[in-house]
Amino acid sequence: MAGVNKAQLTETDIITKFILPAIKDAGWDVMAQIRQEVKLRDGKVVVRGKLAARLAVKSADIVLYHKPGLPLAVIEAKANKHEVGKGMQQGLGYASLLDVPFIFASNGDGFIFHDKTNPSQLESEIALHDFPTPAELWHKFCIWKGYTSEQLPVITQDYFDDGSGKAPRYYQLQAVNKTIEAVSAGAKRVLLVMATGTGKTYTAFQIIWRLWKAKNKKRILFLADRNILVDQSKNNDFQPFGSAMTKVTGRTIDPAFEIHLALYQAITGPEESQKAYKQVAPDFFDLIVIDECHRGSASEDSSWREILEYFGNATQVGLTATPKETDDVSSTDYFGDAVYTYSLKEGIEDGFLAPYKVVRVDIDVDLQGWRPTKGQIDKNGEQIEDRIYNQKDFDRTMVIDERTLLVAQTITDYLKRTNPMDKTIVFCNDIDHADRMRRALVNLNPEQVARNEKYVMKITGDDDEGKAQLDNFINPKKAYPVIATTSELMSTGVDAKTCKLVVLDQNIQSMTKFKQIIGRGTRIDEKYGKLWFTILDFKKATELFADERFDGVPEKVIRTTSEEITDPESDFDEELADETPPEEAGNAVTALEEEAAEYGVTPDDEPTVFVEDDEHKIRKFHVSGVSVKVLAKRVQYYDADGKLVTESFQDYTRKTLIKSYASLDEFTSKWQGSARKQAIIEELEQEGILWEVLAEEVGKDLDPFDLLCHVVYGQPALTRQERAANVRKRNYFTKYAEPAQRVLSALLDKYADEGVKEIEDIQVLKLKPFDTLGRPLEIIKSSFGDKQAYENAVNELENEIYQLPPRSA
Known part of the structure; x- marks a missing residue:
């Protein structure tokens, strides 16, 4: 293209002026075979404290298709200042997701062609005018796949x-x-x-x-x-x-x-x-x-x-x-x-599934056991078998009313701390347990039940009234029911997109069953604010996370007490807010039978162990008046390697940044040398650093640069207003003519109010107070001469803003 200086063109310009024309000239159909900016992932949801955000994801620049739904090739473009094959590694990643063998990288001068169908020469350089035709790639693709003409x-x-x-x-x-x-x-x-x-x-x-x-x-x-x-x-x-x-x-x-x-x-x-x-x-x-x-x-x-x-x-x-x-x-x-x-892990990493935290509550009788007194009879007049009852027994062979009440109180208090209207599923051991849990929750939430009697519903296979409310529970537009107690009916096949709390008061050993139950909360519904969920575990069921067959670890595990959740003066809110990567849990120790069929001899919701004949049916004792309490709290986290860690988010940020920038000099050199500071900010967001959370933990509203310098390298924490004031004290603007001084002074005010992202976007010139000076191009021409001079001035302004204070000798 005569007269065009490629080095000055953006990546978008390179695609428009060189790459797309080469593809079209090779015979590719723009409407049916070429798609630009193909977003393959949604962006992982990162949970930090009570906040959640999606990480930004990159899109494949161009994907070529034989026809819609049958991808053939990925093309990754870069600006001409880069080497022609700069985008190849990025393109290979996209090709792996799409399962295609052809990857092209280009800077507008030509293509580097990676061809998995030709192992003798995987990569070669081809000219723009030699781009393969659709028929050529489809023929090679069919041979690579081994398709027959009949297929x-x-x-x-x-x-x-x-x-x-x-x-x-x-x-x-x-x-x-x-x-x-x-x-x-x-x-x-x-x-x-x-x-x-x-x-x-x-x-x-x-x-x-x-x-x-x-x-x-x-x-x-x-x-x-x-x-x-x-x-x-x-x-x-x-x-x-x-x-x-x-x-x-x-x-x-x-x-x-x-x-x-x-x-x-x-x-x-x-x-x-x-x-x-x-x-x-x-x-x-x-x-x-x-x-x-x-x-x-x-x-x-x-x-x-x-x-x-x-x-x-x-x-x-x-x-x-x-x-x-x-x-x-x-x-x-x-x-x-x-x-x-x-897998679940892939779904969470891609941002299609919701991550989750785990709150574990250990109850004393569960772990230490309970033994009846000699000759003790239960509420039904039955003499209780003399032995030690523990976690496996409760709500199967032994019912302790106080335990049921403690679990229900903990659920209630947790919802009061978060949101009483969050959709919640409580998984119980059987229908009888679900019934008693519903009753306890109703009694503990009289105000909510007074507003709507369907605030708590038992939804089990034997209950027509409850089953009739299932559609309302899973419908995001319906507020009620809010809490559903169940045992088996809702463990699978229930698309509860807005479920934010999954309560486990059920003994679970089956990995299959465990994954199904966890799946009740993994759906995302951004419209209704559902990006992550919590598992409240009373039966150590989440120890199954340690099983090698489990493929998606939680964001966080907290071992706590009912008192911690109940007491408004406790530090439970801080534990929820304190955020680090997750930690691998211990070994699984609990047991659960597989669910029974929905239709047939037994109710859908009843575990098979309870449908034996009368002679062999397991006896269930029911007692009250037992002292039940929780044990001391313990906080655990999962990290990426499944190791126990107890760091704060500041520690996580420090460890993450030091991997890339071992010293303050390295970091500041990278920062000052970058034409766009926002690019570095976005790169660090990809590493899981969320600025709002870090600022909240530090306790100051600082610029990302100052947050990192302060948290990671121990520098004084300057606010944006202080940095702007320091620039003005140095009379930096006097080197510019008066029109340019006005623009730069206004940009400095914008930085002080809103941050560096605002001044790096040329669209800022459309906002007040710049709109009184003319259109953006007029402002640039009259104050700086041309766009390049304006960008140089903004970059120089940023360097002035981010000058570090002199170090003491």
Whole structure:
């Protein structure tokens, strides 16, 4: 491009003037195949004290597609002052997320081409006019993937697009595409593992849609074991199937429909007359998608497995957040290894799932045990078996009213400290426990219950009134119910986006169950202020964080007491606000049976241990008048390496900055040498340093530069106003003509009021008092001559602002 000085162009200019024309000239379709500024992640939510913020995320400059939903290449651009391959490492990271083999880096002079399909020469330099055509990259891509010609009609089938702009996230693309690849290649069993809250149902819909539209699969069965899972799918993600879809009811499979949604319990049962799936031939369905496949269908001797075996010739796709691997049950034995896994940890790191804190409360009778007196009888007149009862027993074989009241009081006091209207799920051991917990919470919250009697509801499988309120509980627009007591019904399949408090008063040993319960809080809803949540743990259940099978550690763990939470004069608020990275917990010691089915002999909400025959049924004693209290508090944190730490946020900031800048001279040199101070501020935010939290802990409203110099290097803490005053004392402005002095003086005032970010943005010249001087370009021309001179003056002003006081000898 003649007459253009590339060195003066921005990265955006390089893309517009050189890179995009080269791509278009190679035959790429602007509307269907080229996307700019593709944001692959949402930005991790960082919790510091009671504040939370998203870290900024970078977008891929350009992604090239064979067609929407089938990415082929990533292009990363840099300004021309950089070497041509400067963006390659960044591009490789994006390519890994998208699972594409082609990465291009460019500064406008040409391209460095990284080609994973050519291991003999991974990187080469090509000219702008030699950019590959869509056909060339697609051909190489198909060979790299190993696609056959028979697969291509299915592989290239369009995703569903309703025109709303909603597109699959990068991991959903990978999950769908890898499943389609496996099915089109003839795989009969496919397993997808995706953390709770990452859109498994939406992913399942896109898989079914593409296979159905490609006529690869004509009759499809979507199986689940909870009614809410079927109804949510039918009413939300699966709606586009319209009249082709039906929910199986009345134990009748209607062959007139192509898409069937069904409960296991609706198409089978212990009696032959209940086995509705046998109404159709074994080859009727050619695709079966099983939601939450870690439950009944994974067990070899499950009565539900017979459905999958009957339709054994159909392709079967299992979806789960928690594949089950025990001596008796194995998801992978049946489905094979997962074709794709997206973990809770990845979801939190990407910003698609909410991080969480853990508040642990240890109760004395739980840890020290309780023993009845000789011959003591319970409230029902039963003589209590003489032995020591401990945490595993309470609310299973032994009920202590005072313990129930203490837990309920702690929950109440915690909500009063935070927000009494925060949606809360209390997981209890069984239905009876959930009932008593509801009653205790009602009695402890008379004012809230007086406002609305549904403030606390028991939502369990045996309670129609409670189940009727489930939709209201999970609806962000509905304030009530606020607190739901449950045992099993809400442990899975409940999309409670605004749940901010998960209470564990249930013995849990199963990692599968634990992950499902944690998943009740991991959804994010920024519109309603839900970015993170808290787990209030009374049963040491969160010691399962130490299990190597758990893949997402909490932000923070606090071991505390009920008195600490209750007492307004205690330092519990400071413990919540004091923030450091999380610490690995101890070993798991508790136990829990697996949940029972929603339909069948036992209620959905009742653990199987309580449905044995009368002769073997476990006896439950019920006592009151027992002294119950909490033990001493202990604060724990998780760091990135799973080690115990007790540092403040200032300590965290100090440790983080020293890694990059060992001395004050190194840091100030970097700061003064940067044309944009805001760039350094944003880089440090990426490291988890939140300025509002640091300022709150220091107790002063300081500039980020002074916060760091003070906290990390022990320098005096100057305010922005003090720095501005020091600049004026040095008569720095006299070197400029009067018009420029007016502008720089006003910029200094802006800095004193709002900070360096404000003066680095040229748009500040549109604001008061500059608006009285003319338009921005007029101000720059009349006061400084040109834009470069203006930017140099602003940079010089910043250097004056950030002069350090002379060091004493």
